[in-house]
Amino acid sequence: MKTSLSNQTKEKFHALFGRGVRFNDTERIVYSHDMGVIPKQIQKMFNNIPDGVFQPKSREQIIELMEYVSKENIPVIPRGAGTAGFGGSVPTKGGIVVDMVRMDRILNIDVADKTCKVEPGAIWAHVEKAVGEHNLALRLFPSSANSSTVGGWTAQGGSGYGSYEYGRFRNNIAEVELLQPDNKIVKLSGDKLDFVYSLCGITGIILSVTFRLREKSEESVCLTSFGKLENAIRFLNLLRENNIPLWNVTFSTPGLTSLKQQASGHRILDERLYHITMVMPKNRQQKYDAAIKELLAGTQGIMLGYDKAKEEWDDKFFPMRFKKLGPTLIASEVVNPIKNIDKFINEIENRFKSKFALEGTMVGPDKMAMLGFMLSDERKLGFPLAYANSLDVIETSEKYDGEPFSIGMYFTGKAERIFGREKLLKLWKYKLSVDPNEIMNPGKIVPSSLDKNSPTKMLGMAMKMAN
Known part of the structure; x- marks a missing residue:
């Protein structure tokens, strides 16, 4: 399969990350879709085949990656378990899919504050078992908890089991650490969670998520x-x-x-x-x-x-x-x-x-x-x-x-209705301030009416025609 990366660029990736980065055709195809299936006629409107796949083991490796891809203007697509079906982790301009599966550590369980801090690749079912040993439990979790990740749910946004009492996951997040494309690490909480939650990684790569727990009970x-x-x-x-x-x-x-x-x-x-x-x-x-x-x-x-x-x-x-x-x-x-x-x-x-x-x-x-x-x-x-x-x-x-339920790639045309124009413009301004070259997950969340460089500008029209 064709790739936009030169052999020299691939060699540089291997020098930096060894076997953690791969360019074989089989894996590129595996990471070209999520749980959703769309007609091939629509897939042809953007390049959903990544040029490579990277599975970092540490935040230091992610920082190295971000420094290199920012210089080379290589698109980066963060990915959890790919259990959603809105195209949020599907490439649109090739690039490097960053699969967070190896960054799955539970960093801290604060029993007194009833909070848990994890790396983005932590799987919900594993977290539930770990906090249960401290007589605590998750406030809410997705139906895909056996395979989906905390970082993925943060980036995708949503609700799940437990949402009757606790609402959406955003309401239960205490803090998110985010590595921006300008290579700055920021800690987001409160209203600033708007700059990361449900944005599919268009503003950076999540390094950790701290969320609130409840007491365990029968x-x-x-x-x-x-x-x-x-x-x-x-x-x-x-x-x-x-x-x-x-x-x-x-x-x-x-x-x-x-x-x-x-x-x-x-x-x-x-x-x-x-x-x-x-x-x-x-x-x-x-x-x-x-x-x-x-x-x-x-x-x-x-x-x-x-x-x-x-x-x-x-x-x-x-x-x-x-x-x-x-x-x-x-x-x-x-x-x-x-x-x-x-x-x-x-x-x-x-x-x-x-x-x-x-x-x-x-x-x-x-x-x-x-x-x-x-x-x-x-x-x-x-x-x-x-x-x-x-x-x-x-x-x-x-x-x-x-x-x-989510915007992802397929419903960017509905972003203004879901976010409201004022919030959408605020998100777009923030996105451009930290990612002026738009390397972070291009074609997601922001409609082509704002993002004139969107690789999925024809997608909205195609979706309407399909309907």
């Missing part, structure tokens, strides 16, 4: 079912109105339940019903158990047995299990206000029937992050049309005051 899990969507949504609204202090609330449509059980071959839930799973510390259960049962009775909901509830909750880390039914899984992820969520779900279900399965996680009591799945086959000619359905879900979400 969990109480409750699984409920509803025959009608309106009753399930009414129940969610009543949970909010009655201030039931849950830690996590997840929601699944009949289509999602059917897909999961088809993949596992184990059918324990009625595939005609909507299901809501609630989790709270066990020491809260006795106080609020009667109130929850009363709310269920008023919304024609049924509380299922503990064994079913535990099995459903224990299965939370395997949302992609049904990918084997595809072989391609088309995903679409949005965040919608709970006040309109029934209209959004109704329209998606009526349009796609059971073909598009939806799973939701509450983000606070007022919003729901919804992940939708559709099975397809990228090898077939009809795949671009099937892919367009995922974009249709985004448009439908916006119709009911929702927005994409």
Whole structure:
């Protein structure tokens, strides 16, 4: 495969980093995509094949890298585990993908302050185990916790299990250490987290993340079912109105339940019903158990047995299990206000029937992050049309005051709507001040209306055409 790097440049990389940097075609292809799959017709609009892959072992190596690529104007694409599907870690102009997998140390656990400081490549499941030894627990974590990284979630932005009580991950970050392209290390906290959180690494490479923890406690899990969507949504609204202090609330449509059980071959839930799973510390259960049962009775909901509830909750880390039914899984992820969520779900279900399965996680009591799945086959000619359905879900979400879960590469045209113009201009000004040559993950977050050099300026038009 072609590369924009000269042999002399490759030799310099090898002299600096030895076997930590690689240029073979196989690895370059592996790092040319994330969990998302897009039609080849769209891929041709930018150069998603990196020129090389670097796995640093220390911050000193990252500083050396940044010093060299800044002089040579070589694009740099930071990468966590690649478990997201918004193109945030996908190259657009070749360059060097910096895979943080080897920088996975837990640097400090402060029991008194209930905080944990880690390197960006630390995997969430490993962190949970480590803090658990100090009688602490994560406040929240992504559904991909078995493989996704702390740095990746910081760069991608988002919510997950535990977000009913603790909101988005940003609300729980104490500090981020960032190496800027000008080779300055800055510590960002409070409002300054805006310059790193959910920006996909366009302002620098994350060196460490410090985030807040909670006390470890035994969990109480409750699984409920509803025959009608309106009753399930009414129940969610009543949970909010009655201030039931849950830690996590997840929601699944009949289509999602059917897909999961088809993949596992184990059918324990009625595939005609909507299901809501609630989790709270066990020491809260006795106080609020009667109130929850009363709310269920008023919304024609049924509380299922503990064994079913535990099995459903224990299965939370395997949302992609049904990918084997595809072989391609088309995903679409949005965040919608709970006040309109029934209209959004109704329209998606009526349009796609059971073909598009939806799973939701509450983000606070007022919003729901919804992940939708559709099975397809990228090898077939009809795949671009099937892919367009995922974009249709985004448009439908916006119709009911929702927005994409993340911007990444594919939704830069929606950045102003998500950030607001004032904040977007502030981010762009900061980006140019630390990265005037735009080597950090080009083509992400900032729309081409601001970034005239964006390598993905044709992508927005193509996405609209696909829809």
